[in-house]
Amino acid sequence: MPAKGYSWSDAPRLAAPDPAPGLPRWEALAIDAVGNVIEFWGFKHNQGRVWAVLYLRGTSMTATQLEEELGLSKGAVSMLVRDLERWGVVVRIRQPGTGAWHFRAETDLVQMVRRVIQERETAFITRIRADLEEARRLAAASGVGRERLARLEKLAALAVGAERALRIFLRTARVDLSTLLVALGEGKLRSRT
Amino acid sequence: MPAKGYSWSDAPRLAAPDPAPGLPRWEALAIDAVGNVIEFWGFKHNQGRVWAVLYLRGTSMTATQLEEELGLSKGAVSMLVRDLERWGVVVRIRQPGTGAWHFRAETDLVQMVRRVIQERETAFITRIRADLEEARRLAAASGVGRERLARLEKLAALAVGAERALRIFLRTARVDLSTLLVALGEGKLRSRT
DNA sequence: GCGGAAGTTCAAGGAGCCTTGAACCCCTTG
């Protein structure tokens, strides 16, 4: 349900399919699809793309490889993998023989997204509810007419309802996706690293 | 679940409570709360604020009043009410005796949000699914290794799952909020216009 | 019809987020 840079009025424009120079089209398509989804949920487009290449390849990759494959700058890759690492969806390993780090995708991207969403959304709606309740209190204290008070209360009720709907969604999403997560996990990366 | 200008990393910062000069604090609080919610769902913060004042006041207001109360420019108000009108959550009425339009809030903001979300999200996820399927087709055609194909298929499965979860959410949200909508409606605006 | 207030449109300006690129640091290897 969210949206970021996803406008209601005109064309929905998803990120251009071009920016991946040397990638086979199918891979670029899949990678960008993940990027779009991730962006949709409030993360950065390129965080999704990085995870996606790593996941699709199955092997581990160096920062330099990521730069080349995705057409990103050195600095960008550094920051992106740092985030992904922090969230535990990518691990960093030191390859013997080479002086470079290698990165590998964990399969729990979805879990991570759900967790973050949950925290974020819950905090948000809680805040809204608090504000509306505060408003109601202040309004009541300053002797606002009963009609207006009634309206305020209805708004507050809406917030409560929204919170419940959200909770239900997160629960069903968990149940619903957990089956898929199992599936994702069982092909368990036999990464030829 | 969406987010717009709602970052994961640092402080969640909601819009500053200041920009409403002459409004009593409770009103400003409530109005901004609505603004934040609406923005969260991908609309403009000020679209929410405009609807909110109109709703809370119960009376109809002129564009000039809206400008003053919310601290917006003439042009902004014009465009904002135009959008709200188009969505049917605000109606424009001509007041006899005055040469100015008056605006009044309809109570179906929530319905409107749900409808727009539904269209938008559905289109989005459908597009993602299509892309992933296309990717899979192309990959299969160009003889990609079975391991990679398997990963791609898992991604596609995820998209399908997400779509289902979304549909469930929209349904529960409708059921869940319809009760509230009834409540909202029955205090039916006795607008002293 | 005219005068003028109300409303609309749109180019220019502003704000926020993301990425780049270069300076800096670290750490391995020879």
Next chain:
DNA sequence: CAAGGGGTTCAAGGCTCCTTGAACTTCCGC
């Protein structure tokens, strides 16, 4: 221990979306 690739950081720039402000149009009332 010196050399140099790899990684990190961060200020500057780019981009996108939103708002402003002013020219332009519309419409009411006299």
